[in-house]
Amino acid sequence: MDSKTVAFLGLGVMGYPMAGHLAGAGHRVCVYNRTPAKAARWVEQHGGRSAATPAAAAAGAEFVLMCVGNDDDVRAVALGADGALSAMKPGAVLVDHTTASAAVAREVHAAAAAAGVGFLDAPVSGGQAGAENGKLTIMVGGDDAVYARAETTLAHYARAVTLMGGPGSGQLTKMVNQICIAGLLQALSEGVNFATRAGLDADRVLDVISKGAAQSWQMENRGGTMASDKFDFGFAVDWMRKDLAICIAEARSNGALLPMTALVDQFYAALQARGGGRWDTSSLVRLLRDGG
Secondary structure (H helix, E strand, C coil): CCCCEEEEECCCCCHHHHHHHHHHCCCEEEEECCCHHHHHHHHHHHCCEECCCHHHHHCCCCEEEECCCCHHHHHHHHHCCCCHHHCCCCCCEEEECCCCCHHHHHHHHHHHHHCCCEEEECCEECHHHHHHHCCEEEEEEECHHHHHHHHHHHHHHEEEEEEEECCCHHHHHHHHHHHHHHHHHHHHHHHHHHHHHCCCCHHHHHHHHCCCCCCCHHHHHHHHHHHCCCCCCCCEHHHHHHHHHHHHHHHHHHCCCCHHHHHHHHHHHHHHHCCCCCCEHHHHHHHHHCCC
């Protein structure tokens, strides 16, 4: 394998294992994290080195990959005074795995192009388990030539990497993903609650219907824990509300109607008000069990 010099910025529940796959594949990895102790722990586990700023991590790297929290974090880590672009060499590639807006993706793409740096917006789906197992789905927006250079690097932690179109297209595709998941989880919550109130064995019901047209990833991976009222894991309600806000804002811009998405977003707001911001998104069923 052609070993590359890589920087990874942001070692959250997704970024930490993603960067680990790059190190495991033999790349020379430098990491940055807002909390230095986590970066030190990553180096102790995977080797490589850490840096005190995004710029220091990105200096000399062929590929700089980032996975942070939101639009403001993307701007700070990519465009700030100590941001990655301030130190990246012409011809390098910056890849943003954050779920953020299409607008910020286009903003960073323009800034990168002005610096002679390639940029891809590349949000991921598959959750923490997908990151840890190297089985993420990556939706990419950007230029064909830049994508062709980065695809094999991204494949180290993905089961599928797909170019969806120009700058911002990866983020728009991730919005579709989140819109669909929100509706699926609400329907699954209603089904599980209905089964329980009807006196059925919810686990048995899920086992049967998952073999038919109702089958989905959410049913296979969250139906049983929903029936067991377990939510202390997974993709947090707080994160989903951040993502749905991006979807709803984009829909206002492009004219798409999102009535179900807007409704489910309000259900998630109710969970937050009950202290469930860190519960898994499948906790929607609790509102139904508790009577709304």
